[in-house]
Amino acid sequence: MNILYGAKMKTVMATGTFDLLHPGHGLYLQKAKELGGKDAKLVVVVARDSTVRRKKRIPIIDESQRLEMIKTLKPVDEAYLGHPTDMFKIVRDLGPDIIAIGSDQSYEIDHLKKDLENQGIDCEVERVSNYRRANLDSTCKIIKKIKNSEFSEKSLKNC
Numbered sequence: 001m002n003i004l005y006g007a008k009m010k011t012v013m014a015t016g017t018f019d020l021l022h023p024g025h026g027l028y029l030q031k032a033k034e035l036g037g038k039d040a041k042l043v044v045v046v047a048r049d050s051t052v053r054r055k056k057r058i059p060i061i062d063e064s065q066r067l068e069m070i071k072t073l074k075p076v077d078e079a080y081l082g083h084p085t086d087m088f089k090i091v092r093d094l095g096p097d098i099i100a101i102g103s104d105q106s107y108e109i110d111h112l113k114k115d116l117e118n119q120g121i122d123c124e125v126e127r128v129s130n131y132r133r134a135n136l137d138s139t140c141k142i143i144k145k146i147k148n149s150e151f152s153e154k155s156l157k158n159c
């Protein structure tokens with residue numbers, strides 16, 4: 001926790017895959033930062049390719065490019081790749097005051113709080129309730145759209 005003119009500046013940690021960025025990612029990061037109040041710092045942990053393969057699918061964009069993109073976003077103060085196997089290591093290293101879980105992330109808040117306690121980590125866990133609904137509001141939907149599109153070789157000739 002940093003001290004800013006006598007007030008506590010909170011560090012909020014956000015996590016995710018962020019493969020093929022969409023506005024829902026931006027909303028999550030903005031709302032996550034707001035959980036820390038005025039002058040909060042937002043640090044983002046980008047999932048490793050090996051984690052994404054294990055939990056979801058083969059990522060389209062590799063981890064270094066996903067990290068590079070996240071670092072360009074306005075609410076983001078710092079961003080790092082996570083650990084390949086130990087999800088608590090980065091939490092220990094970054095020492096956030098709050099971990100912000102996205103509205104559709106599968107982590108159960110009380111369960112995660114207990115796991116952190118068992119690891120000796122003192123940190124709040126809060127859910128970001130905002131979800132941006134749209135035709136393309138998840139990476140999966142973008143992938144499915146591209147896969148089902150009738151892109152012919154001719155229409156892609158300028159790619």
Ligand SMILES: Cc1cc2nc3c(=O)[nH]c(=O)nc-3n(C[C@H](O)[C@H](O)[C@H](O)COP(=O)(O)O)c2cc1C
Pocket residue numbers: 015016017045046047048049051052055081082083084085086087088089090091099105106107
């Ligand atoms: C507290 C916390 C720490 C995490 N640390 C890591 C990590 O060190 N390495 C990693 O690859 N993924 C880590 N993750 C997992 C990913 O950020 C992400 O949750 C996972 O790829 C699944 O994506 P989804 O949560 O959006 O469904 C962490 C998640 C949380 C909640």
Ligand SMILES: Nc1ncnc2c1ncn2[C@@H]1O[C@H](COP(=O)(O)OP(=O)(O)OP(=O)(O)O)[C@@H](O)[C@H]1O
Pocket residue numbers: 015016017018019023024025027028056101102103104105130131132133137138139140141
């Ligand atoms: N439409 C959305 N509105 C708000 N938050 C979102 C939205 N989509 C994703 N998020 C949040 O952004 C973070 C990163 O999401 P992530 O890239 O892991 O998944 P995703 O975009 O939902 O794609 P996938 O289809 O792979 O699950 C997570 O915390 C997730 O809850």
